[in-house]
Amino acid sequence: MTVYWPHLVGETQAWPLRSWYRWVFPLLAVIGGLPSQGLAQVQRQDGPSIPPEPMFTRHIVPLLSRLGCNGGACHGAVQGKGGLRLSLFGAEPESDYDHLSREFSGRRLNLLDPAASLFLLKPTGQVNHEGGVRLAVGSREYQYLYNWIAKGARLDPRDSSRLIGLKVTPASHTVRPGEEYRLHVEASFSDGSREEVTELCVFESHDPAVAEVDQQGRVRAIRPGDAALVIRYRSEPVVAMLLVSSEAKVTFPQIQEHNFIDKHVLNKLRQLGIPPADLCDDVTFLRRVSLDVTGALPTPEEIRAFVESKDPEKRRKKIEELLNRPGYSAVWATKFCDLLRPRISYDTNRHAPEPASVRRFYSWIRARLEENTPYDELVARILTATSLEGRSREEWINEAIALAAEERKGGELKIYNNRRTLDLYWHRFDATGVKGTIQIAHAFLGLRLQCAECHRHPHDVWTQDDLLSFANFFNRLRANTGVLDQKQAAEVTRKAGSGLTAEEKKQLAARLEERDKLRIPRWLDMSAVYHVKGNVFGWATASSTLGTQRSEKFRLLGEKDNIQIPDEQDPREVVVAWLRRPDNPFFAKAIVNRVWAHYFGRGLVDPVDDLSPLNPPSHPELLQELASGFIASKYDLKWLHRTILQSRTYQQSAHPHPANPGEHRYYASFYRRRLPAEVVIDAINHATGSSERYGSGIPAGTRAVELPGRLEEGIITNHFVEHAFTVFGKPRRSPETVCDCERDSLPNLEQSLFMANHPEVIRKISAPTGRVAQIVKMHSNDAKRLEELYLWTLCRLPTEAERRLCLEHLKNAPSAQVGLEGIMWSLLNSSSFLLNY
Known part of the structure; x- marks a missing residue:
């Protein structure tokens, strides 16, 4: 029999051994015909023993992640690299095994001479490799791969090797600058076994300026602060927290707390040995709070009156006064529009915005803020919006005509403010489907789901199935089309200015009734455009952008169980009920974090739209207490603003204490911010x-x-x-850019x-x-x-x-x-x- 060795004839030649190697290999092992070099080397290595027969799922796949082979810049890319495609960070071990062992007649693995396998020759640089040298011959990484091939390159059963959990020790630790310690990681598997996998993990520090971690898990503290250390085994991450405290060179001052915010902030500063700044003076406070709450500078008369006042409660009273000024609702209507992106378009080719609808969108949000509508109610009125709102079609037609007439007159547009729900939210470009779901998660949950369109990001927990199963809650909404032809639309537009007779209204209603569903009337002169959408129609299952996965399930983010939704039920109501649950891990925290970031220039979780378990808050107890208090206040947004503004933390000076080493995360002083x-x-x-x-x-x-x-x-x-x-x-609110970072504050x-x-x-x-x-x-x-x-x-x-x-x-x-x-x-x-x- 002739065997074509890949390292002799090149990568393009076939290696016709697949038909017999699976039965001949055990036979050779029994008679002692296999090379023993690799197995003997195990005894000469330092550290835990390398398994004589490593498992593909438990050992080889995480090792490929550690070496960077299945990263997004290498074979883990969507199209792979150099003819080999692996799942990103080993998320799909069975698929990876097939690619390695079966593609090109299995030429990547040489079971008779493991050292001659392309799988080893390329990463060691013995054969040309675009990715460069990834490991050395004889290293522990090399030995894992060698032993796996030498023992038959088998795929271990999925049921027994499914990862149940990762445990990192120590999970939290406090050290001084310059000190070092070692992390250890243990994996638990579905067959009940446990194994230390430290040397198979990837380690990364979220703040290398505070602490560094190498790929052996050795941590070195650099300066006071705290850092999240992200450890990834295969595609599964876990976080360890480190606090680096300093030996205080000055006695930490006795500080009078204003509320619970100060208790948490001061406790953290005390741990770090960083003394806080003094309180700012009255002039600075007035300018700061006026700009932050209303977006306006105070007048000279207001400044003089505030400075001259001897009232010990003047700061509290000024906060209350500013929260009731029109500027407050204007500032936050702008911020909510930045999040909700009201680029309402009726041109399916160019997605040209419709000015009147954008103005109505902003005005409706501002009206709700002026009423101090509870935040959960505000979100419910957006997410479950319908155009009919339970009314008859004739009533809706009357409203549409009134809106058209209002717009033709010019000036302010106030009629839409009286609607209960914001159906314009569902008129935005890409408001539904997977794209719309990503926007919903960003705006209301502070989550980044973009990566989950095609893979699981190494620094997050969301998978394609999570995204698609959540998107199904919004897939019973579909795009509508115009119901009037050009001649009819022109007629209605003309008569909208002077009003229709009862008989004309009846005729118009009859024309609309001819359609099996109420769709969108379009005034084609674009001077008065009004859509109806947001009603429940049919539904379709969600599929990924790349078309590689589909889900027919309803599952809320972070939940384990699927939900059954009857055909007659609006799934959006289930989502809103979940948002309102006190134990919802994202909803209240997302808005609390954004309001905090507005006043301090950075969130307790930063970036503010990344509430990932792998991006822990700087003050977790503070975030939790603020969120709990916000829920207890019945989602009162002014309670949240008032609580933050009245804290000593907000009212302290921008001039740091002389002993402050220049911290930038723990609110030891007020952070200067450029005006929007x-x-x-x-x-x-x-x-x-x-x-x-x-x-x-x-x-x-x-x-x-x-x-x-x-x-x-x-x-x-x-x-x-x-x-x-x-x-x-100022952000352009592009529907393609789902990120708070679109507003540039630098x-x-x-x-x-x-x-x-x-x-x-x-x-x-x-x-x-x-x-x-x-x-x-x-x-x-x-x-x-x-x-x-x-x-x-x-x-x-x-x-x-x-x-x-x-x-x-x-x-x-x-x-x-x-x-x-x-x-x-x-x-x-x-x-x-x-x-x-």
């Missing part, structure tokens, strides 16, 4: 005494923070504002150039009716003028050094007007204007 794009525009107009005109349909006096959308959505026509939005990172050079050089900013400063001109006219004293200018811009009085320099500048200026314009330009371009601190 909308707030920058409003702050410039506040300081300069100017305003904006945004376009038809937007009332005069509207602030930037009250705008429902952007230029490309047809909402505004003000190119200066649109440019500022782009420069300062400073950059373009922002500095915008503030320093944009002609519109210069024009606002020097406007004949602007703030500088008003101050010059109202005050004759340069010192008084200077104080007013500082109060309008930086919300404080100038320091003595600033006063002296500015008065000298005014003395040498051609006029008070010119001198003050120069000072205002300098103040607008300072970090004290563009940052909240």
Whole structure:
């Protein structure tokens, strides 16, 4: 018999041994015909004994993960690499075994001479390998692979090798900088056996600046802080927590806590040996809380009154006052629209936004916030929305006609606010199916499910089946089509302006009734578009984007059991009931974390849309108590804002304690944050005494923070504002980008150039009716003028050094007007204007 050895003739030649190697190999083993080199080497290795016959699922697959062979950049890629495709991080061992042992007539494995297997020759660099050298001949990794091939390269039974759990020791640990220790990992399997698998795991530190971990599980602490250490065995991850404390060089101060938030934050700082900052002064607090809650700077009169007040409760009262101002609902309607992405489109080719519907979407959200609708109720009214809302079709038609007439008049759009539910949510592009489910999980659960469209991410727990089974709850919603032809639509549009007679309404209802289902009436002139959707129609099972998997089950995220949904039941109601359960692990925490991040610049879980078990919070007990309190308050959003704002943690200074080593995660001081794009525009107009005109349909006096959308959505026509939005990172709410990170809050050079050089900013400063001109006219004293200018811009009085320099500048200026314009330009371009601190 002729045997074609792959290492001699190349990878493209067949190796026709598959038909007999499975019975001849045991026979050779019995008569002693197999090479013994690999088995003998086991005795010469350090560490735990290598099994004489490693198991493919328990040992080989995790070893391939450790070596990087089945990672996304190598053979674990969607199409594989170099002709070999493995499942990502070994999620499908049976499939991997088939690819390794059966493809190309099994040429990758040489059972008669294991050392001659391509499976060993390539990663050791003895044969050309695009992935480079991954292991050395004679190493422990090599020996695992060699022994497996030498013993027949078998696939162990799935039922006995199914992973039940991973245990890492120590699961949590406290050390000092410079200290080291070792992690040990034990795996439990479905046959009841346990095995130490430390040397088969991949180790990673979430914060290498705090602690490093090598691939042997040795951890070295670097500086004070805490870090999550992620350990992955095969595709299964587990987390160990490490806290690095420092020897305090100063006595930790006695601090008066304002509420339970401070208790948790101070306990963590005490463990770390990092003393907190002092409380900020009244002027700083007023500016900070005004910007954060309402998006607006306080006026000089408000500043003076607050500073002069001797009321010990003035901060608490100011918080309550600000939460009841219109700015609060405007700021949070904008933030919710950033999450819900109301890009409502009726053009199936270009997905062009429909301005009126985007405005109605924003206005409806804002109306609910002004009412302080409980958050669970708000979400229920969105997720279970229908257009009919239990009404007759004729009643709905009357509403559609009223909406069309309202829009033709121009100005504000208020009729839609009276609806109970937000059916426009289901009109958005990609609102249903798998794409829509990913958006729902992101917006309401703080979860990232994008990767689960095709695989399980190594740093998360969600699989394709999890995503698809959850998507089925929303698959009874389907896209609708127009019900009127162009002539009919034009007729209805014309008559909507003057109103229809009862007989005309009846005729229109009859035309709609002819269809078996109520669909979407479309006013084709695009001046008044209104859809009906969100009713329950038929349903289809969810399939993955790549078409590799399908689910016909209903299962909630994180739940083990499937749910039976009768055909007549709306599955969305089951989802809402699950969200409202006090033990729901995501719903309350997601909004609590986002509100916290709004006030502190980072979440207790950061990034804020990654509530993964493998991304633990910096203060887990605090997050839990805030979420529990929020639920106990009956999901009162103002309770949540009020609790955070009243804490000492929020009210402390941005100047760290001298003994603070520069921490960035544990709230030892207030973190400076750049103002959002909308707030920058409003702050410039506040300081300069100017305003904006945004376009038809937007009332005069509207602030930037009250705008429902952007230029490309047809909402505004003000190119200066649109440019500022782009420069300062206002998100475009792209349906393809499901991430809180779309709003860019980082400073950059373009922002500095915008503030320093944009002609519109210069024009606002020097406007004949602007703030500088008003101050010059109202005050004759340069010192008084200077104080007013500082109060309008930086919300404080100038320091003595600033006063002296500015008065000298005014003395040498051609006029008070010119001198003050120069000072205002300098103040607008300072970090004290563009940052909240």
